Amino acid sequence: MCGQKQQIKVLYEATLDKRNLTKKTYSARRMPDKVHYRILKCVRCSLVFSSPIFPAEKLSKFYRKSVCSYGDQIPYLIKTYLKIVEQIKKDLPKNPKILEVGCGNGFFLKALIDLGFTKNVFGVEPSSKMVSESNSALKDKIKINVFKSSLFPKNSFNLILCFHTLDHMFDPDEFVRGAYSMLKKNGYAAVVVHDTQGLSVRLFGERSAIFDIEHIYLFNKKTLKKIFARSGFKIIGVSNLVNSYPLNYWVQMSGFPNVVKKFVKYIFDVFMIGKKEISIPAGNIALITKKNV
Numbered sequence: 001m002c003g004q005k006q007q008i009k010v011l012y013e014a015t016l017d018k019r020n021l022t023k024k025t026y027s028a029r030r031m032p033d034k035v036h037y038r039i040l041k042c043v044r045c046s047l048v049f050s051s052p053i054f055p056a057e058k059l060s061k062f063y064r065k066s067v068c069s070y071g072d073q074i075p076y077l078i079k080t081y082l083k084i085v086e087q088i089k090k091d092l093p094k095n096p097k098i099l100e101v102g103c104g105n106g107f108f109l110k111a112l113i114d115l116g117f118t119k120n121v122f123g124v125e126p127s128s129k130m131v132s133e134s135n136s137a138l139k140d141k142i143k144i145n146v147f148k149s150s151l152f153p154k155n156s157f158n159l160i161l162c163f164h165t166l167d168h169m170f171d172p173d174e175f176v177r178g179a180y181s182m183l184k185k186n187g188y189a190a191v192v193v194h195d196t197q198g199l200s201v202r203l204f205g206e207r208s209a210i211f212d213i214e215h216i217y218l219f220n221k222k223t224l225k226k227i228f229a230r231s232g233f234k235i236i237g238v239s240n241l242v243n244s245y246p247l248n249y250w251v252q253m254s255g256f257p258n259v260v261k262k263f264v265k266y267i268f269d270v271f272m273i274g275k276k277e278i279s280i281p282a283g284n285i286a287l288i289t290k291k292n293v
Helices: 056-064 071-091 107-114 128-132 172-182 199-207 221-229 247-253 258-271
Strands: 008-012 039-042 048-050 098-101 121-125 142-144 157-163 183-194 233-246 277-291
Touching: 071 107, 071 157, 071 183, 071 233, 071 277, 098 107, 098 172, 107 121, 128 142, 157 172, 172 183, 172 221, 183 221, 183 233, 199 277, 221 233, 221 277, 233 247, 247 258, 247 277
Parallel strands: 098 121, 098 157, 121 142, 157 183
Antiparallel strands: 008 039, 039 048, 183 277, 233 277
């Protein structure tokens, strides 16, 4: 973001051991394993990023083989993401044309169809296995690929969704420019990313689940708004996202030592509260932005 004016410091040294990489390493939403590249931060703009990283070709290969490991969390994700879409629903045309980038097995696109929001949905997902697990009505609407600005024509969509995918991209600027190009006049983009200034990082530091081999760029509200604004987007709103999950999941994703996690889970089991749903602004950002032309 700062170009030649960047002032870099090392936040955390790499914990990556290339010999231990498996296809599960790049499985979506896996449990925290504290494996990451060297983590750097620009002290001028506060952008956090991984460097050095694997070549783009190797990363694409990993993602093509990744699997879905978040089945139990899907109902909670749908509820959270629908709240974002509902904020702009009134400004979208009837049966809007929607693209989700990093759509996994298409669970959210299917939810939009089932709720009567729209039938005009499309997706981009690099994992062929995840796409093979999608609903039959979606298979021919999901392109198996990493995001590229050339995948769809200009002025194609009313809404582009990107939930926990921008952090994984080796060129976030390509997504921002591509999304701007693909959106129709007055179209919207809704993005969710991890927050480097969020509760998880403040509590756990390097043990936070956001410091992970899959995450190449990590943002805060300031840096997220900046990369969209400089490409012509009008920022409608940026806010802390409140996620809802069972207590057991919150503990599993925390940065507590494993012995603490096991003890807390035991207590939850004794009192039968592990499945109780709790809503917390744990460290995610939701951005809504508009192609203002």
